[in-house]
Amino acid sequence: MTDKPIIALDFPGEEDVFTFLEQYNEALYVKIGLELFLQEGSSIIKKIKDLGHEIFLDLKLHDIPNTVKSAMRGLARLGVDMVNVHAAGGSEMMKAALEGLQEGTPVGKKRPLLIAVTQLTSTTEEEMQKEQKIMTTLEESVLNYALLTKDAGLDGVVCSVLEAKAIEEACGKEFLKVTPGIRLEGGEAHDQKRIATPAVAREKRSTHIVVGRAITQSVNTVESYHTVLEQWGGQ
Numbered sequence: 097m098t099d100k101p102i103i104a105l106d107f108p109g110e111e112d113v114f115t116f117l118e119q120y121n122e123a124l125y126v127k128i129g130l131e132l133f134l135q136e137g138s139s140i141i142k143k144i145k146d147l148g149h150e151i152f153l154d155l156k157l158h159d160i161p162n163t164v165k166s167a168m169r170g171l172a173r174l175g176v177d178m179v180n181v182h183a184a185g186g187s188e189m190m191k192a193a194l195e196g197l198q199e200g201t202p203v204g205k206k207r208p209l210l211i212a213v214t215q216l217t218s219t220t221e222e223e224m225q226k227e228q229k230i231m232t233t234l235e236e237s238v239l240n241y242a243l244l245t246k247d248a249g250l251d252g253v254v255c256s257v258l259e260a261k262a263i264e265e266a267c268g269k270e271f272l273k274v275t276p277g278i279r280l281e282g283g284e285a286h287d288q289k290r291i292a293t294p295a296v297a298r299e300k301r302s303t304h305i306v307v308g309r310a311i312t313q314s315v316n317t318v319e320s321y322h323t324v325l326e327q328w329g330g331q
């Protein structure tokens with residue numbers, strides 16, 4: 097487990113993925129999300145693993161505890177390094193997810209890390225209050241989900257950089273703070289609302305950053321990755 101920037105491989109299919117990966121002469125930490133997984137299925141995981149890259153499988157499970165537990169039992173066999181659920185599914189669901197992962201991890205293999213999404217980085221406080229009817233500050237809501245996640249025994253959360261420090265204070269240094277919504281200085285925000293640069297993410301105590309379009313849609317993707325890596329100060 098490294099603290100390399102996690103590159104979001106938000107591509108429509110494996111051809112684009114391997115064209116992208118071929119440019120790199122180093123081991124990466126990549127994220128496979130819904131778009132790619134729904135097109136290619138689990139076969140793409142082994143192909144990426146065989147190239148020596150670490151994988152965060154981002155399927156954001158959110159269902160009744162029994163369904164999530166069974167799904168996690170299956171995901172545990174895929175050999176990925178990290179998976180996630182939505183904290184909004186509740187602590188019973190999160191505990192079930194963890195049990196499923198523990199049961200499904202083959203003997204002698206390491207259980208994938210399990211983290212929970214708090215409030216999506218595309219959500220603003222106003223939207224949260226108006227649509228989800230959570231009548232508190234966004235930071236308070238994220239913190240509440242983080243504490244729930246920690247109590248359920250998970251390894252950490254997905255949050256924005258803006259909440260990472262408060263989570264470290266409440267949940268400790270070891271508790272993972274995986275932060276998407278990363279942009280280089282002056283970069284376009286797209287649909288993200290709570291954004292920060294890699295340097296600010298480090299300063300604000302993120303343990304991992306997730307970076308998609310700032311790398312994958314840049315003119316020189318290898319150069320952009322190295323700029324992110326340098327600013328983040330990762331290994």
Ligand SMILES: O=C(O)c1cc(=O)[nH]c(=O)n1[C@@H]1O[C@H](COP(=O)(O)O)[C@@H](O)[C@H]1O
Binds near residue numbers: 106154213215
């Ligand atoms: O769980 C995630 O990875 C995630 C959670 C969240 O709150 N916000 C968020 O953007 N993500 C993912 O992180 C990536 C961010 O992509 P870019 O906005 O292109 O950097 C996407 O693949 C999202 O699915």
